[in-house]
Amino acid sequence: xxxxxxxxxxxxxxxxxxxxxxxxxxxxxxxxxxxxxxxxxxxxxxxxxxxxxxxxxxxxxxxxxxxxxxxxxxxxxxxxxxxxxxxxxxxxxxxxxxxxxxxxxxxxx
Amino acid sequence: xxxxxxxxxxxxxxxxxxxxxxxxxxxxxxxxxxxxxxxxxxxxxxxxxxxxxxxxxxxxxxxxxxxxxxxxxxxxxxxxxxxxxxxxxxxxxxxxxxxxxxxxxxxxxxxxxxxxxx
Numbered sequence: 439x440x441x442x443x444x445x446x447x448x449x450x451x452x453x454x455x456x457x458x459x460x461x462x463x464x465x466x467x468x469x470x471x472x473x474x475x476x477x478x479x480x481x482x483x484x485x486x487x488x489x490x491x492x493x494x495x496x497x498x499x500x501x502x503x504x505x506x507x508x509x510x511x512x513x514x515x516x517x518x519x520x521x522x523x524x525x526x527x528x529x530x531x532x533x534x535x536x537x538x539x540x541x542x543x544x545x546x547x
Numbered sequence: 548x549x550x551x552x553x554x555x556x557x558x559x560x561x562x563x564x565x566x567x568x569x570x571x572x573x574x575x576x577x578x579x580x581x582x583x584x585x586x587x588x589x590x591x592x593x594x595x596x597x598x599x600x601x602x603x604x605x606x607x608x609x610x611x612x613x614x615x616x617x618x619x620x621x622x623x624x625x626x627x628x629x630x631x632x633x634x635x636x637x638x639x640x641x642x643x644x645x646x647x648x649x650x651x652x653x654x655x656x657x658x659x660x661x662x663x664x665x
Contacts (some may be wrong), residue, residue, distance in 0.1 A: 439609075472649055472650045472651075474650075474651065474652060476592070476652075478592075483642060483655040483656065483657050483658060484584075484592060484642070484655055485655070486651065486652055486653050486654075486655075489647075489650055489651035489652075489653070490650045490651065493651075495653065525591075527591060527592050529592075529594070529652065531649050531650075534597075534606045535594075535606060535608065536582075536594040536597070537594065538584075538591060538592040538593060538594060539591075540591050541591045541592070
């Protein structure tokens with residue numbers, strides 16, 4: 439069974455920079471896994487931030503960026519705002535199956 | 548405006564069945580793939596199923612394979628999920644999501660809650 443692993447929780451100060459990562463139990467994450475990143479706030483549906491590793495939607499704030507880093511997919515927030523406090527999920531594609539990571543709870547403190 | 552509205556959730560006994568629907572509007576439904584994703588209370592997201600724009604290609608997660616059936620009616624701009632042999636662990640908020648190829652889950656509904664309990 440394929441497992442996608444994220445940091446359970448991270449804390450960042452307002453204005454700071456933080457990187458969330460997404461690892462695959464099958465090995466290094468590449469662009470072929472089409473990494474997606476989602477933000478979810480309490481009581482809300484998930485919102486897509488990043489698709490195919492680094493592509494942004496029109497609604498994605500410029501401070502969010504996606505990349506591949508050290509064999510993992512990564513989501514970097516630069517200049518963190520209080521409203522960025524949320525749960526963040528990555529999603530990887532395994533040829534007919536998608537697997538979400540367990541989520542990272544980001545606290546802005 | 549792109550909109551997805553799920554319905555059909557409710558309370559069902561273990562072993563029972565339920566059919567969820569997702570009404571799409573604001574885009575050409577027949578040209579987009581669609582997926583179902585669920586979230587158990589207080590837990591993370593779980594991808595369940597995918598259907599291509601024509602309905603010719605379908606994928607399922609192992610956790611629901613053989614019990615759930617995804618389908619679509621492009622004439623009615625509607626996506627469905629037939630859920631049979633429901634278990635307590637199927638209790639969750641069920642979301643439909645517009646899927647762009649294999650690369651992007653770009654639009655989500657607000658979800659419909661399914662509770663499996665006796």
